[in-house]
Amino acid sequence: MITKEMQIEIFKSLPTSVTVGADMLTITKEYSKRLAVPPAPEKYPLILIDYFADTKDVRNSPINKILSQKLTPAIEGAADAGCATTYTIDADRTEEDDYWNGATIRYTSGANAGQRRLVTDFIASEHKIVHEAFDSAPAEGDTYVFEQDWVWGMGKRKRITLSLQCHAIDVTSPSYHHRNDIVNQMLMDLEIWAMRDLPAVLRKFGACVVGENPISELGLVMGESIASQGLDIILQYPVMYSVHAGTIEEVEHTTKLIDEEGNEY
Helix, strand or coil: CCCHHHHHHHHHHCCCEEEECCEEEECEEEEHHHCCCCCCHHHCCEEEEEEEEEEECHHHCCCCCEEEEEECCCEEEECCCCCECCEEECCCCCCCCCCCCCCEEEECCCCCCCCEEEEEEEEHHHCEEEECCCCCCCCCCCEEEECCCEEEEEEEEEEEEEEEEEEECCECCCCCECHHHHHHHHHHHHHHHHHHCHHHHHHCCCCEEEEEEEECCCHHHHCCCCEEEEEEEEEEEEEEEEEEECCHHHHHHHCCCECCCCCEC
């Protein structure tokens, strides 16, 4: 399933009004699973949002799991009090858990100057860099650097369908508009939104649109007095984790590969 943050950004970017003739009508946006049935008249025009068919995109998920790569700059820091030979404390390290796993830490001053060690864990809540043992416990103020290395984005790509259902009833104020005219305009606006606005939202999360399917057979869902049309948008998004490694060979030899039958090789 896509992250809550992505769902919120998609929800916020959806149209909030529809213009029919000279009138602008306010749209209600709701997740379909949270909506009381039947909706009250003041809820219309209405967009119902749902996600379904969350599956792995096998064709676009590389078998070696490598989705991206980038060369990191050298990052400097200084040890705080309370270090040991097997870990360094640095309150300025505010990255998430495991961020520095696999990186190489090298001390540039103090008793361990010039020594390099592999980072095996990073505990964000304790600002603790766990590494292979140095000859001496780092002292407060000893400087270090995370050496420049490659960060490989490992994971898979998935597809999920974003389902948008447009519903409208006849409007009599400020002027009369038939429900079919309203829902047709809503669907047209959503198709423009999907081309113009949605891609920018998805790019923040490494996702994209890979297909869409207008749906017109929704009349029986809400009732005869309600016009309904829908648009299914197929999204592709990554599920990733990071690996620090000097070369592609290190990644391939330290990452288990799994074939389509679930067998490791």
